[in-house]
Amino acid sequence: MTANNAPSPQAAGRGAGPRRNGKIAASIGAVIVAVLWAFPVYWMLNSAFLPGVVLEKTTPTFLPFGGSLDNFRAVIADGSFLRALGMSLIVAGATVVFCLLFAFLAALAISRFRFRGRRGFVLSVLFIQMLPAEGMFIAQYKLMGTLGLSSLVGVSIIYIAAVTPFTIWMLRGFVAGVPVELEEAAMVDGLSRTQAFLRITFPLLAPGLIASGVYAFLQAWNEFTVALVILQNSAEHTLPLWLRGFIQQSASRAIDWGQVMAASTLVAIPVIIFFVLVQGRMTSGLVSGAVKG
Template sequence: MTTSPSVRRLLNVTAAGFCLVWIFPVYWMVSTAFKPYGDILRTTPHFLPFPLSLGNFADAVGKPGFLTDLGNSLLVTASVVLLAVVVAFLAAVALTRFRFAGRRTFLITVLVLQMVPLPALVIPLFLGLRSAHLLDSLFGLALTYVAIVLPFTIWTLRGFLHGIPVELEEAAMVDGAGRMTVVRRILLPLVAPGVIATSVFAFITAWNDYLFADVLMKDQGHQTLPVWLVSFSTATGTDYGGLIAASTLSALPVVVFFMVIQRRLVAGMTAGAVKD
C-alpha cells in the first residue's frame, strides 16, 4: 500500500512538529545556561542567548562538591551498566536456551517486579542495605540500581535472544566451537542492539536517579550529581543560572554515551554468525 505525496507531507510536518515540541525544552535549558543572570529573570524572555556568558558554568563548576560528585556518578553508573548487562545477558541466555523447573515462574516474577513503583522499594532497600552495612556506600548504591534495572534488561535481552535461531549455535558447535566461543562469536554480535538498548536504559536510570541517592547516601563525600544539583536551592533562594548550567553539564555524559554507542547499533544487527 502506497501513500500519496500529500499524506507523506502531512506525516512529515506532524513528525517535525513533535520533534520541535520535544526539543524546545532542551534548547531553552541550554540557551538559558549561556545567558547572564539578569536576563534569566526577565519578564520578556530572549529566545537567543546573546550576549553569550560563561558565568553560570563557572559558578556551577566552582561550586563545592562538583568534581567529587561527578566522579561518584561516573563510577556508580559505569558499574551499574557493566553489572546489569552481564547479569541480564547470562540470565537471558539461561531463560531462552535451557529448560528448568520454575522458569515460567521466574519470568512472571521479573515482569511483576518491573511494574512495582520505585518509591515503594525505598524502605525495603534502605533496611536491607542497613542490615548489610552498605548504607553510605557507593557499592551499595550501585547494587540498588542494578536491582532496579535488571527486570527490564532481562526481559529485553530475552526478547532479542528469542529471535536468534538455535540452529546457528548448533552448527557452530558441530564445527568444534565451545559454549563460550558461541556466546562470544555468535550470540553477542547478534544481540548487540539489545545490549546497547539495555545499557542506555541502565545508564540513564543510574545517572539521573535522585530518590535513592538522597535516601541511601547521607555522607556528602558519597553523593551523586542529582543530589548535588539540589544544593543550588537554599533557604535564601535559588541560583537559577548555576542550576541550569549544572543541569546542562550533567546531561552531557548521557549524550556522549549515546553518541559513542549508537554507531555500533546498526553494525550489531548484521554482525556475527558468519563463519571465518
C-alpha cells in the same frame, strides 16, 4: 483483460495526490512535535550562557548573543560538582557492568535451556517489575542501614536489583532472535559450544547489550529518590542530589537561573557523550554479522 482493468493515468494521479498531501501533513506534524520536544533543551542551553540580569527581563532572549561561560565557571568552581560527577560515574558504571552480567546470563538460561523452575523464574521477573518502587523505600532504607551499606555500595546494589529484571526481559528477546542453528552449524565445522557462542552468537547480541546498557545507565544516572533516602553523607551525593542542593543554595540568596541551567547542562552532558559513543551499535542490525559471514 489486464489492460482493460488497469487504472487510467488520471485515476492514478487522483489517488497519488491525497497520499502525497497526507505524507506532507504528517511530516509537518512530526517537525512541530520535534520542535516542541526539543525546545526545553534548547532553552536550557540558551539560558546557561546568559547572565541573570538578562534572564530576569520580561522580554525573552532566544539567542545567547553577548553570552559567556561565566555560569559554567561558577558551577565548576564550587568544587562539589566534580565530586558528585565522580560519584555518579561510579554508581552508573557499577550498575551497567553488573546488571548486564547478571541479566545476560539469565537471558541465556531462559532462552537456550529448559530446566525445572524456568516458568516460575520468568513469572517472578515479570512480577518484580509490577512492584511500585515507592513501596519499597522504607524496607530498602532499613535493610541498607542494618547491613551498614548506607553508601554508594548500597545504592549501587539497589539500582542493580531494580534494573536487572527489565534488562533480563530485554535481552531475552535479543537472544531468542538469534537462531540456535547458527551455533549448531559452527559446531559442525569443528568449534566447541563455547567457541561457537563467542564467535557467532555473542557478536550478534552486541546491539542488544548496548541498548540494555544504555537503559541501565540512564536509570542509574537520573535516579533521585533512592539516592535521597539512602545517601545520608553529602560527600557521597550523586549528581541529581548535588543539583537539588545547588538549587537550594541558590534559592537562599535569590535563585541565579543562569547558573542553575548551566548546572543542569553539565549533568546532561555525560549522558549525551555516552549515547554518541554507543548509538552506532544501537542502530546496527541485530543479525548483520550473520549476513556478513
